[in-house]
Amino acid sequence: MAASAQRSVDNPQSFGRLWWLPSRGRGNGLDDASWAPIADVDASIVTPLLAELGAAGVPAHAAPVPVRPSQLLRRQPAGRPRYRLWVGTSAYSQAEDLLRVRLPVLCRSTA
Numbered sequence: 001m002a003a004s005a006q007r008s009v010d011n012p013q014s015f016g017r018l019w020w021l022p023s024r025g026r027g028n029g030l031d032d033a034s035w036a037p038i039a040d041v042d043a044s045i046v047t048p049l050l051a052e053l054g055a056a057g058v059p060a061h062a063a064p065v066p067v068r069p070s071q072l073l074r075r076q077p078a079g080r081p082r083y084r085l086w087v088g089t090s091a092y093s094q095a096e097d098l099l100r101v102r103l104p105v106l107c108r109s110t111a
Contacts, residue, residue, distance in 0.1 A: 021086055025063025028054030032088025038095055039103070040065055043081040044110040052102055058095045059088030 021027075021035055028050040041049060046062045053060040062083040087095040 021061050022063040022066075022084070025061050025083075025086075026050070027061040028059070030054060030057070030059035030088065032059040032090050034089045035059075035061065035086045036089050036092060037084050038087050038092070039085045039099060040082050041085055041103075042107070042110070043083055045103075045106045046083050046085075048106055049085065049102070052106075053087065053095060053098060056094065056098055058091040058098065060095070061086045 026046075041062070043064075050060050050062060062085050065082040065084050
């Protein structure tokens with residue numbers, strides 16, 4: 001069995017946003033050097049949530065949560081699609097504070 005080759009990445013910023021973020025998503029137009037997932041949210045609140053994070057100066061990106069093959073075999077009730085919310089790590093704590101306050105309000109308004 002062959003071992004995998006390890007290559008160091010000296011400058012991850014040179015790869016751009018797609019280095020960190022999943023494809024098929026959308027963002028709020030703000031960029032960061034690195035990204036981290038912060039929450040899985042309902043598809044119905046993605047647009048207003050991205051707008052609020054953008055207004056607060058928090059880089060954000062949302063992409064559909066991938067479905068695992070094992071989930072396809074189970075009979076699950078049909079629900080709204082889920083999106084994984086990614087935020088720029090430079091504003092992660094600011095994003096946490098905003099989500100703590102605004103997420104319950106947004107969820108109630110779209111219910």
